[in-house]
Amino acid sequence: xxxxxxxxxxxxxxxxxxxxxxxxxxxxxxxxxxxxxxxxxxxxxxxxxxxxxxxxxxxxxxxxxxxxxxxxxxxxxxxxxxxxxxxxxxxxxxxxxxxxxxxxxxxxxxxxxxxxxxxxxxxxxxxxxxxxxxxxxxxxxxxxxxxxxxxxxxxxxxxxxxxxxxxxxxxxxxxxxxxxxxxxxxxxxxxxxxxxxxxxxxxxxxxxxxxxxxxxxxxxxxxxxxx
Numbered sequence: 001x002x003x004x005x006x007x008x009x010x011x012x013x014x015x016x017x018x019x020x021x022x023x024x025x026x027x028x029x030x031x032x033x034x035x036x037x038x039x040x041x042x043x044x045x046x047x048x049x050x051x052x053x054x055x056x057x058x059x060x061x062x063x064x065x066x067x068x069x070x071x072x073x074x075x076x077x078x079x080x081x082x083x084x085x086x087x088x089x090x091x092x093x094x095x096x097x098x099x100x101x102x103x104x105x106x107x108x109x110x111x112x113x114x115x116x117x118x119x120x121x122x123x124x125x126x127x128x129x130x131x132x133x134x135x136x137x138x139x140x141x142x143x144x145x146x147x148x149x150x151x152x153x154x155x156x157x158x159x160x161x162x163x164x165x166x167x168x169x170x171x172x173x174x175x176x177x178x179x180x181x182x183x184x185x186x187x188x189x190x191x192x193x194x195x196x197x198x199x200x201x202x203x204x205x206x207x208x209x210x211x212x213x214x215x216x217x218x219x220x221x222x223x224x225x226x227x
Contacts, residue, residue, distance in 0.1 A: 003043070003044070003046050003047045004047075005017070005047065005050070006047065006050045006051050006054065008050075008054035008055045008056060009050050009054070009055050009149065009152070012055060012148055012149070012151075012152035013145060013148050013149070013152075015148070016144040016145050016147070016148035017145065019141075019144045021140075021141035021143075021144055022141045022144050022145055023141075024141060025140060025141030025142065028140060028141070029128060032130070037130050037131070038071070038130065038131035039128050039129070039130060039131070040067050040068065040069060040070075040071075040073070040074040040128065040129055040130075040131060041067055041074035041075050041076050041128070045074075045075050045076040046076055046127045046128055047076065047127070048075060048076025048077055048116075049076055049077050049078070049116065049121055049122050049123050049124075050149070051076075052077070052113060052116035052117055053116050053117075053119060053120065053121045053122075055152055055153070055156075056156075057119045058119055058121045058153050058156075058160055059118070059119035059120065059160055059161065059215055059220055059221070059223060060119065060120045060121065060160065060161045060162075060163060060211055060215075060223060061120075061121045061123060061150060061153055061160065061161070061162045061163065062078060062079070062120060062121070062122050062123070062163045062165070063078070063123055063124075063125065063150070063162070063163070063164060063165070063168075063169035063172060063173070064078025064079055064122070064123070064124040064125070064165075064169070065124060065125055065126065065135070065166070065168050065169070066124050066125065066126040066127075066128075066129045066134065066135055066137065066138065067124055067126075067127065067128065067129045068081065068088060068129075069129045069130065069131060069132055069133060069134050069136075070088075070131075070132075071131065072085055073085055073088065074129070076127075077112055077113065077116055077122035078122045078123055078124045079091050079094060079110075079112065079122065079193075080110060080111055080112035080113070080116075080122060081110040081111065082111055083109050083111050084109070085110060086110070087107075087109075087110035088110070089194065089195045090192070090193045090194050090195075090198075091110050091193075092106075093193040093194070093195065093198045093202065093203070094193050095107055096203070097193070097198075097202065097203055097204075097205065097206075097207070097208075098208055098225060100203070100204070100206075101206045101207070101208045101209050102208050102209060102225060104225065104226055107226075107227035109227065111227070112227070114224075114227060115223065115225065115227075118223050118224065119223070120223060121149070121153065123146055123149055123150070124146070125138075125142065125143065125146050125168065125169075125172060126138050126140070126142045126143070126146070127142050127145075127146065128142070146172075147172070150162075150172065150173065154183070154185060157183070157184050158184070158220075159184045159185060159186070159214070159215070159218035159220060160184075160185050160186070160220075161185070161186045161187075161188060161210075161211040161214055161215065162185060162186070162187050162188070163188045163207050163211065164187060164188065164189040164190075165189075165190060165191070165192045165193055165202065166191060166192030166194075166197065167192075168192075169189075169192075170189050173187065184218075186210075186211070186214040188205070188207045188210055188211060190202045190205040190207065208223075208225050211223065212225075
């Protein structure tokens with residue numbers, strides 16, 4: 001794979017990177033790009049979540065499905081967009097819930113890097129996508145790598161929060177053995193913030209205040225969710 005794994009994640013990810021699926025991933029991505037297909041996010045940003053949030057600093061994990069598939073939107077953090085890009089509908093709903101939950105004004109931008117730098121791992125299940133083709137890179141080898149990321153956080157047994165929006169994220173977490181009734185972690189599950197499902201229980205779920213209450217109770221410090 002052409003992307004370099006940040007040092008803090010290497011030991012946790014090396015077994016996953018040795019799987020046949022992961023070994024084939026880099027070559028497949030290069031072939032897709034050589035064929036003229038636009039792949040998002042661009043090279044060098046696909047592991048930004050791991051770059052900005054070292055394993056030993058993770059307090060919160062937010063799981064997305066795959067990157068935004070429109071030009072200029074995806075930059076390696078789930079739900080986030082670069083400065084100057086209008087927040088997509090799911091992110092706008094996240095901000096709406098944040099306003100209701102914490103009383104914070106809705107941000108004027110959608111760049112979530114400040115969350116990542118505070119220990120919020122903003123991880124998509126699949127870390128690339130073809131332009132205009134949602135889900136197009138699912139099953140191509142990213143799963144082994146991102147499953148290993150989630151497992152590494154869970155296995156640390158340092159109290160952490162897993163925010164699971166939608167059935168896809170919830171299904172991924174259920175496969176992690178450390179996430180049990182006896183484990184040290186907090187799971188906050190609700191419907192996805194997509195406009196199709198947000199009104200089914202995402203709104204009013206208060207994930208931000210619940211996460212901070214858990215972190216504070218366990219001596220890990222809170223996240224400043226302001227942007």
